[in-house]
Amino acid sequence: MRKTIAEKILGAHAQKEVRSGDIAICDIDFCLGQDGTSSIIIDSFKKLQTENVFEKSKFCMFIDHSAPSPNTGVSAIHTKMRNFAKEKDLRIFDVGCGICHQLMVEDTFITCGDLVIGADSHTCTYGALNIFSTGVGSTDLAVALASGKNWFKVPETIKVVISGKLPLGVYSKDVALFLVKSITSQGANYKALEFHGDTAKRLSVEARLTIANMAVEMGAKCGIFEADKKVFDWFKKRTKKRVNPVFADEQAVYEDVKEFDMSTLTPQVAKPHAVDNVVSVEDVLGTRIDEALIGTCTNGRLEDLQVAARILKGKKVDSKVKLIICPASREVFLEAAKKGIIEIFIESGAVIPAPGCGPCVGTHNGVPADGENVISTANRNFKGRMGNPNANIFLASPATVAASAIAGKITDPRIFSKRLTA
Amino acid sequence: MQNNINTDYVISGRYKFRIQDPRELAKHIFEDIDADFARKIKKGDFLVSGENFGCGSSREQAPLALKASGLRAVLAKSFARIFYRNALNVGLYLLECNTNYIDDGDELALDLERNTIKVLSKGLNIPFKPIPPLGKKILSEGGVIEYYKKYRRLGIEV
Numbered sequence: 001m002r003k004t005i006a007e008k009i010l011g012a013h014a015q016k017e018v019r020s021g022d023i024a025i026c027d028i029d030f031c032l033g034q035d036g037t038s039s040i041i042i043d044s045f046k047k048l049q050t051e052n053v054f055e056k057s058k059f060c061m062f063i064d065h066s067a068p069s070p071n072t073g074v075s076a077i078h079t080k081m082r083n084f085a086k087e088k089d090l091r092i093f094d095v096g097c098g099i100c101h102q103l104m105v106e107d108t109f110i111t112c113g114d115l116v117i118g119a120d121s122h123t124c125t126y127g128a129l130n131i132f133s134t135g136v137g138s139t140d141l142a143v144a145l146a147s148g149k150n151w152f153k154v155p156e157t158i159k160v161v162i163s164g165k166l167p168l169g170v171y172s173k174d175v176a177l178f179l180v181k182s183i184t185s186q187g188a189n190y191k192a193l194e195f196h197g198d199t200a201k202r203l204s205v206e207a208r209l210t211i212a213n214m215a216v217e218m219g220a221k222c223g224i225f226e227a228d229k230k231v232f233d234w235f236k237k238r239t240k241k242r243v244n245p246v247f248a249d250e251q252a253v254y255e256d257v258k259e260f261d262m263s264t265l266t267p268q269v270a271k272p273h274a275v276d277n278v279v280s281v282e283d284v285l286g287t288r289i290d291e292a293l294i295g296t297c298t299n300g301r302l303e304d305l306q307v308a309a310r311i312l313k314g315k316k317v318d319s320k321v322k323l324i325i326c327p328a329s330r331e332v333f334l335e336a337a338k339k340g341i342i343e344i345f346i347e348s349g350a351v352i353p354a355p356g357c358g359p360c361v362g363t364h365n366g367v368p369a370d371g372e373n374v375i376s377t378a379n380r381n382f383k384g385r386m387g388n389p390n391a392n393i394f395l396a397s398p399a400t401v402a403a404s405a406i407a408g409k410i411t412d413p414r415i416f417s418k419r420l421t422a
Numbered sequence: 423m424q425n426n427i428n429t430d431y432v433i434s435g436r437y438k439f440r441i442q443d444p445r446e447l448a449k450h451i452f453e454d455i456d457a458d459f460a461r462k463i464k465k466g467d468f469l470v471s472g473e474n475f476g477c478g479s480s481r482e483q484a485p486l487a488l489k490a491s492g493l494r495a496v497l498a499k500s501f502a503r504i505f506y507r508n509a510l511n512v513g514l515y516l517l518e519c520n521t522n523y524i525d526d527g528d529e530l531a532l533d534l535e536r537n538t539i540k541v542l543s544k545g546l547n548i549p550f551k552p553i554p555p556l557g558k559k560i561l562s563e564g565g566v567i568e569y570y571k572k573y574r575r576l577g578i579e580v
Contacts, residue, residue: 119480138482151576384454
């Protein structure tokens, strides 16, 4: 006993008792690849000289990073993925379906207590649903695809306790950025994060996904929330699968416990070119903005678009700013359209590309020019991330990005507090 | 000595989608932070860095491109998790050690038996963190693909 969630899930999948530091060979419940990583997955899988994947229903590919294709090189990768899917009778989500991490939780191939690996570093997102999910490389994924297993070093866990009610205009993205600043970009390297506290309990599942998504920005292997009624309801609506929540033991042994008061948190902004280079919005007010992005696996869900719409309703985006709003999935896009949110965006002057990763990875849909400043709801602001090493990327919440797009400069979303109380 | 060198810097996202041949990718490593970097590397060179090398994106093109560039090994104070696994899987040696005493141009030799890096130009021996047994086996086979083809399983006792 006295175990963390990570120790329990990995132990259950290795069919033995494990402690942090042990190496465990575990059964994989689900694995996935996207168009930036699947080409090597396919090559590696073929090199392993295994005829079939271990279990067809436990693997999926997604065309989301560069979709629709911007050039012939990417088109060839997409074709290679489609052909492999056809050859092996595998499921593939093609252009326009949306971001893998959104589709994974919308279609719920997975459930509480599962062990999931994805050839994408933000696979940790499903930790919000009490799942041990982690990013791996393509060859790692191919080995799992052939054998149904992979090896894991059981991580030490840092318990993160967030308490207090978030002030108006402050969102889970601000919590995530604040945690990255406090823990730093390598503070949780090789480790698991467990999120506890009344702030965590108050957040919706969508808001929790934003925080779990950024666990990897602290170096973490995974970032797991405990399951509660909100999580059970999420699954109930979408799947008939049995839900097996995993809780940490009362006396679980943590490497560290970090407690943060969220009741006085302000909107946070990560400055170029590091995700942990975070300041309060007041410190960067007035910084010129040339491009703004709302979307990505961090903040492209319906709740995010709703907040942006409240701020953008009846307003025009600054004439010098390109506002790009990219819904995380077709379902999100459709829901937003039904609610009149897409209309608000179009009227404000925003551009809406196909659901997917959008310009976050720097291959299409809004590569910034030299010297341009971008404010984005994404999770990374590394130099060159959006395709140009001579551009500067700031990271913030959908509210801060929407407010900044209207003003043409970094703006505190709390000036729209009347609109945000609804 | 830089910390937090991420995989976007090792190989930019704009190349990983366009180029599939690791030797071609190797021509563009670190291009966004040092345009001439790829041309400076000679076969058998060591790359030396600070904390958290390889953080960020899970792209396997990063260790593949580094290996294809002819590097003998990467030395850093610590490595990011996914990059560490990827490097093992493609057969690129990563050695976790105190890199404070290594300067540009120092002549290095790797002693895998004694888990040390010899700084020949200074007469220094720097210990590196021993590679776990499973990792050593995978590296000695040249990567996880060769390993799996040989053993058909992932056991650590083999």
